[in-house]
Amino acid sequence: MSTYKKFDNDKSTIVIVGGGAGGLSLLNRLSTTIDPEKHAVILIDARPTLMHLPSTLRLVVSDTDDLIRRSIHPYGDHTFRNKLKGNGTFIQATVQRIDFGDDGGSGQVVLDNGEIVAYDVLVLATGSTWPRPIAFPTESTKAITEHIQARRAEFAAATNILLVGGGSVGIELAGELRDVFPSKPITIIHRDAHLLNSAYPDKFRIGIQKQLEDRNITVLTGDAITASDASDVSSSQVPKEGFITEKGQILKPDLVVPTWGTRPNTSYLPSDLLSSTGHVKILPTFQLPSHPNVFALGDIIDWKEQKSAAKAAYFHAPKVVKNILLYLRERGEAGGAPASVELATSKRSAKYNGAIEMIVVTNGKASGMAYFDILWGITFGGWLSSLLKSKNLLVSKISSITGYTPA
Template identity: 40%
Template sequence: MASSSSSKIVIVGAGSGGGAVLARALSTKLPSAKITLINPLPYAISRPTLPRMTVSDQNDLFDTALMPYDKLFANPNGTFVQGLVEIIKPAAKGGSVVLASGQELPYDILVLAPGSIWEGPLDFPTDPDAVKAFLSESRARFSKAQKIVLAGGGAVGIEYAGEIKDIWPNKEVTIVHGDKLLFNPAYPDGFRKGMEKSLRDRGVSIILNDFLDDIPAPGPANIKTRNGHSIDADLVVTTRGPRPNTEFVARSLGADTLDERGQIKVTKTLQLINHPNIFAIGDAINTVEQKQVMKAMAHSGIVAGNIIATVSGKGLKPYKGSPEMIIVTNGKNGGKAYMGILWGLTFGDWFARMIKSKTLMVPMARSGLGLS
């Protein structure tokens, strides 16, 4: 391994909770290393803002939630490269990544933070020139529709329902969810039932233990659920969970690098099996926990320390996980929170509004990237 004075560290993926946070930390703690951060877009997206941003231009977040990397690096040892990684080329020592443009970047240590691939209005384009049109089209679809069906009742579907009801209280909103309660069993039933009640109180219809197998094109349609429910809709939006953005990893390092869900298999120290100079963080790794920004930030902290230990010839520390916590908005003024500490703590509208609902944590995300 190269010494810290000449180590080339390449980070693939620059999410505001993962790769970008790690790049900033390494820029501070390894000022003589050469750090390269690669991302298709020239800014990080604060993903918790997207249900609000893609529904309407009211309280538009475009100028604050798309966060440039121009102040990311604390020292002049960091470089941002806009591009898409096509291939990883590991070698006996180090290796390189090849971008879609053909540019090849060598590394001593590689960190994979590729995130997830979403569907529907969360499927943000990777072409910066297409972003404004994408947002305009999404907002127009929500504005025109009177009867909206959300396919998936996890945090994303719930937050979309709340945003729609904030702006258009009289629109018909229906959530179709495949479990007995909203969310998933990572959270206690009381929390899940409380969220259901708060949505129903706002006029949101909820169909549980059922699925939408097909998502029709926007426009009037009568849709049938798997269990035979008939729903009239003007717009059906997929709000299901994403899939890991890891095709390039399997193509480069072999299919056995991933588990059956397409997640990157990592050791306790968040290194790839058989590739000790490659680390991985964020949504795309196979740690048994919910996929959240705060978890990616915890991964970044462990990997930052382990990279410093690697270049210093010291021992690495394992990632031990963290308690499950979630704050889910129900529009700008409500929501619920659960914290898996002590006996399990649940908080209501006032807490969600104070911590997340009003600002969607944009100031915190910007601060983490060196922005005001």
């Protein structure tokens, strides 16, 4: 039996779906600005814990730096701070569908646990679905830990590893594997002429490849194997003759790991709200065009830019918070009716014009490369990349985002 959940009829309810970098950044910013006497806030996430994405590729390779303890942060009362302390609610569940209100009216989020959560303002921050090594289970922390241990055992047992996809996931996983397994054969195969994609200059992409090759990691660019061959293959499943690439090379790994690009996690939304790539169509105010009380941010938005946690947390979330508060203020001035003035045309609203492209790609703990699209385009090598990210993968910053300190 479904339950209809309206937490306080005297308050408007803000529901945030997704507790990743974008969702938590937005929640933390709301916690210093929202009036808890007027507004209730609910966070919904499929998992019971935050998975700190920058550290996950090291996490699944070995027990280096005790990352199971340090980088997996459970949601709970600590997630709601400042003005929201004692006034926020976390629900672990997966969204099945959203019943949108008419003309900006209240709607409902239908969950897989049978609950139906009412909202006055809805924020969608469900991020991406990731390839199998970091496609963590949702049901429990125990299941997540078992997934991590299984991946570690799988990598340790393999004698020859093929990574299919040379984006940041493939590059960073190769670097972590080489740190732990100094002599194990590791190959990356990538369909494009250079690693990563054309959003970054060729000089940067070639530099990353040279770094990997200097660590005895084989990089095959402009080549591919079939999609069926690119599924995870255990040692007992690899054909004795190996795989033949499109260019005719013979590869004989005993573990094949998909490390290709991500997909937006938007399967719960109707197709008319999505682009052809599955991203959510938004206005420059981060609102859905036909639903002014629904906002989207992070990896799921249909915006021409490279997706990153940094953009969601530092460029998207501040503008979404400002526009939510403006929407609620206008709604209050209208006596509780949907806001009469569209934020998209309001001079007071925060419009998004994009952010600079920047990326730090790790290559194990001591190396990597960084690119910042400022001035003529600035590239940094291993020393600065290690300082910025590679050495500790930003693990020390997680507590400031989640409010949780590991025991």
